[in-house]
Amino acid sequence: MLAGVGLMPHGNPVLEPPDEDTRRLADVLKKIGRTFAGVDSYVLISPHNARMSEHLGVILAENLVSWLGFEGKVIPGEWKTDRELAEKIYREEKDAGMPVVDLNFASLSGEYSRWPLSWGELIPLQFLERKPLVLMTPARNLSREMLVKFGETLGDIIEVSGKKVALIISADHGHAHDEKGPYGYRKESETYDRLIMELINENRLEELLKIPEELVRNALVDSYWQMLIMLGAMRNAEFELKDSAYACPTYFGMAGALWVRKV
Amino acid sequence: MLAGVGLMPHGNPVLEPPDEDTRRLADVLKKIGRTFAGVDSYVLISPHNARMSEHLGVILAENLVSWLGFEGKVIPGEWKTDRELAEKIYREEKDAGMPVVDLNFASLSGEYSRWPLSWGELIPLQFLERKPLVLMTPARNLSREMLVKFGETLGDIIEVSGKKVALIISADHGHAHDEKGPYGYRKESETYDRLIMELINENRLEELLKIPEELVRNALVDSYWQMLIMLGAMRNAEFELKDSAYACPTYFGMAGALWVRKV
Numbered sequence: 001m002l003a004g005v006g007l008m009p010h011g012n013p014v015l016e017p018p019d020e021d022t023r024r025l026a027d028v029l030k031k032i033g034r035t036f037a038g039v040d041s042y043v044l045i046s047p048h049n050a051r052m053s054e055h056l057g058v059i060l061a062e063n064l065v066s067w068l069g070f071e072g073k074v075i076p077g078e079w080k081t082d083r084e085l086a087e088k089i090y091r092e093e094k095d096a097g098m099p100v101v102d103l104n105f106a107s108l109s110g111e112y113s114r115w116p117l118s119w120g121e122l123i124p125l126q127f128l129e130r131k132p133l134v135l136m137t138p139a140r141n142l143s144r145e146m147l148v149k150f151g152e153t154l155g156d157i158i159e160v161s162g163k164k165v166a167l168i169i170s171a172d173h174g175h176a177h178d179e180k181g182p183y184g185y186r187k188e189s190e191t192y193d194r195l196i197m198e199l200i201n202e203n204r205l206e207e208l209l210k211i212p213e214e215l216v217r218n219a220l221v222d223s224y225w226q227m228l229i230m231l232g233a234m235r236n237a238e239f240e241l242k243d244s245a246y247a248c249p250t251y252f253g254m255a256g257a258l259w260v261r262k263v
Numbered sequence: 264m265l266a267g268v269g270l271m272p273h274g275n276p277v278l279e280p281p282d283e284d285t286r287r288l289a290d291v292l293k294k295i296g297r298t299f300a301g302v303d304s305y306v307l308i309s310p311h312n313a314r315m316s317e318h319l320g321v322i323l324a325e326n327l328v329s330w331l332g333f334e335g336k337v338i339p340g341e342w343k344t345d346r347e348l349a350e351k352i353y354r355e356e357k358d359a360g361m362p363v364v365d366l367n368f369a370s371l372s373g374e375y376s377r378w379p380l381s382w383g384e385l386i387p388l389q390f391l392e393r394k395p396l397v398l399m400t401p402a403r404n405l406s407r408e409m410l411v412k413f414g415e416t417l418g419d420i421i422e423v424s425g426k427k428v429a430l431i432i433s434a435d436h437g438h439a440h441d442e443k444g445p446y447g448y449r450k451e452s453e454t455y456d457r458l459i460m461e462l463i464n465e466n467r468l469e470e471l472l473k474i475p476e477e478l479v480r481n482a483l484v485d486s487y488w489q490m491l492i493m494l495g496a497m498r499n500a501e502f503e504l505k506d507s508a509y510a511c512p513t514y515f516g517m518a519g520a521l522w523v524r525k526v
Binding site: 053055067106107112116118120 | 311312313314315316318330331333364366367368370371375377379381382383
């Protein structure tokens with residue numbers, strides 16, 4: 001059963017918020033953690049783990065191990081994969097015709113079955129109680145319809161999994177908010193980020209599908225594709241937005257949102 | 264141009280040979296290193312990196328970084344991907360209809376575009392001069408014909424790449440040679456290993472395709488699938504076996520073989 005959804009950023013600033021907006025965002029992330037303290041597993045979709053252009057990935061490796069921080073930020077830790085749920089997702093997405101691959105590393109099971117984590121997973125995980133998880137990866141070169149369909153199938157699988165699962169979407173938004181930042185300033189980053197927050201706060205997530213491709217590309221985001229998977233998964237039931245926040249303390253936009261399933 | 268092929272084991276014993284057979288094997292590995300000192304790049308196929316059941320992988324990440332040793336053996340180091348060749352291989356294998364995925368991690372380029380290495384790559388790399396490489400991964404659940412075809416296409420791509428390339432196959436053979444080892448004793452490990460050495464030494468590699476599936480499975484090998492890719496790649500030209508050796512100092516069989524292209 002999909003208990004709820006957390007949209008979580010993966011920028012270092014949420015760990016030590018430099019301003020009021022970011023503190024407010026960190027509070028929402030903590031609330032996501034508290035709200036999902038009772039679930040059995042997380043499904044975590046991250047854009048900064050394995051990156052395949054035309055395939056979605058399900059990590060089957062047993063041990064998920066901290067490997068790569070951003071700008072020197074070291075966040076140690078190990079997590080366990082919910083292997084049963086991961087195998088179910090891989091198998092059923094494949095049976096549904098999705099372009100999905102199972103990812104393991106070194107050994108198929110045991111202590112050497114390990115997979116590296118980057119800041120894309122490690123930062124959201126700092127706000128969540130340690131539980132088994134299924135790590136999944138989006139892909140940018142698949143059609144919007146395919147990504148939504150993948151999410152719908154994911155929602156179906158979770159629904160009948162016999163487990164209480166929270167879906168965590170790791171995402172940062174426009175990356176060109178600061179002319180002195182690595183990507184300079186682009187109006188589109190602002191436009192995209194404002195639109196995303198409107199769609200979240202006004203319960204208009206279906207309109208994600210109407211965002212022009214050009215805006216997504218020019219805004220330099222790493223949120224859009226996994227949000228389409230999220231949209232598909234959320235079509236399965238009704239969810240209520242409990243809280244949201246946005247901050248942009250450096251050059252990229254960060255959003256937090258918590259949806260809980262309506263009973 | 265495919266300058267030659269090295270079949271190389273990835274067991275810790277070759278680093279500090281405990282007996283005469285293993286010393287002889289290590290000598291062959293050193294000879295592989297010396298022979299390929301003049302190539303531009305390696306294509307390295309390893310069974311202990313990413314493991315996908317039905318997809319072949321081409322690592323596109325720019326930096327290949329030591330991550331995981333076997334039984335505590337730490338082998339530090341970083342290598343660079345030959346990105347141009349890697350992209351060519353991914354694109355052309357895909358165009359040839361092969362089930363191949365491009366693998367990157369964290370970022371698409373730059374310092375954060377990194378991929379972890381295990382003993383499967385690190386041990387062969389100890390015997391090779393440091394050069395750019397294309398790391399690739401085999402898959403066990405594809406047909407033999409598919410794996411050979413993948414290798415043929417790989418051979419074609421290398422042939423017209425404008426580069427001198429050595430193909431390195433990381434492989435260990437039967438894993439059930441010792442009743443006190445982790446997989447116990449199975450006659451099939453001995454049978455498989457003896458047969459592999461015959462096919463190598465008697466220039467009968469095409470007969471790899473005749474090895475019964477049951478023998479491959481029961482011998483508990485991690486060599487067969489990447490050797491089929493090797494077979495396909497070697498169909499492109501004529502190669503001469505320059506040296507070979509076999510050793511089994513612990514519970515698994517290790518083979519080294521060096522083929523150089525006939526001029």
